[in-house]
Amino acid sequence: MEDKNLGYNPNDIDSIYKYAVQLENKTFLEVLKEKSHLNSDALTAYANKLRKGGLGNLLEEVYFGYKANSVQDADFAEVGVELKASPYEVTKKGELRAGERLVLTMINYNGPVEDDFYHSHLWKKIRLILLIYYWRNKQLNDNLLYKIGFVRLFTPPEADLEIIKQDYDYIVTKIKAGLAHELSEGDTMYLGACTKGATAEKSTVPQYYGDKIPARKRAFSFKNSYMTYVLNHYIAGKNSDNSIIKDAIQIKEKTFEDVIQEIVSDYVGKTDKELCEKFGREYNNNKSQWHELTCKILGIRDEHADEFVKANIKVKAVRVEENEKIVESMSFPPFKFLDIIKEEYEDSTFHEYFEETKLFFVVWKREGDIYRLVGSKLWHMPYQDLEITARREWEEYKRIIQYEITFEKCIDSNGKVSFKNNLPNKSVTEIIHVRPHAQKAAYRFNNGEEYGNVERDANMLPNGEYMTTQSFWLNNKYVVLQIDDLWKK
DNA sequence: GCATGATCATGC
């Protein structure tokens, strides 16, 4: 029965949904005006109080008429519906992107964890979610003007749920082994253990298991990549049908990693030439050949397989030479100098990338003129590498970019000009180095000298000069160490 | 043969 004061029946899913869906296309300000009896001053004061997460609380208190709480039951406990308000953004290409990971419930460090997924607090929070997605349009300077774009009842589809269960088991196993301090979002596919609390110092507590080593407080969350997929495909109705798992049955007994490795293993031992013939692709050794063969082996149109998008997995075809070396290092998206100097490592774009991204290495080994497929591996940067070595190297690059970058002008035998900088060379680092990553070299110096297309290919340093845009690269020697067990055994 | 600065290729 409908509650006259609330406007809906909190014990009836249909009623909750019908009431909620009326939020679509309204701004938060419109909701406030409609539902509260505040005068305009009080409204302004309320708006000023909004903190992060405040927009969700606003809906809970003002629109649904209950106090926001942090109880580990679902918000509409009688019917097991959990309300989640979350932002999305619209990319330049017009695609939707989740603005945040969807935080579900805290991981308990004060007592035992729940082994059984279907009897866990987490399950109560995700079996039926009332998703309220609002457009975080950064061009608006008042977040009350954000508009609610989508209201949906959501539960992960069966094939997703199998992977989420595997993720849950992985996280729980690690916690029970007393290794909560080594948890990383990159460990898992769709369900992550994200950190909670502003800083590591304030939010590190002893864990319950093992030697009670202090660990960052963490919460179960759906990863940003998963929610971005949910938004585009389950909510906005974009079609894709580019999945590797064709039926949830495939993933019941095996992990996703096992599934993709088994697919690849059917082709191990075949050469690139044989595979080109088998898949009807011209054998021409061009840049994309081994990458394209990988997609054909996996039975996907391109690297944006549904599972890869959801779990933020990037396909990397790696060719190993006869001397067991990789010719090239591996590039990653470029960065801006003025961005990196503002970042702390822990919240940096670099750290976020390697914490949230997995690489699927598909490895080929050279034999004369051809490359033979030797195997594959789903990889993410190991905890120690990301938190210690890469941190040290990143901070050194940041320091030099910030305080003491210098250039030396070089002219080669053809009279071509280049500039040598004093950033550490790859020979002195273990994991990463910094290299140019642009269409052409471009510089502008404070003495007025200028080279190339500065607007397109360079960006500004703290001292006002411009250097060719750079990116982080994984050292080729480091990459070899991650995969050499595939042929050494 | 390696290190490094520079550049290419493809998809959207």
Add this chain to the structure above:
DNA sequence: GCATGATCATGC
């Protein structure tokens, strides 16, 4: 025309 992933070319 850009974002992204991948490779080239020179000097030592």
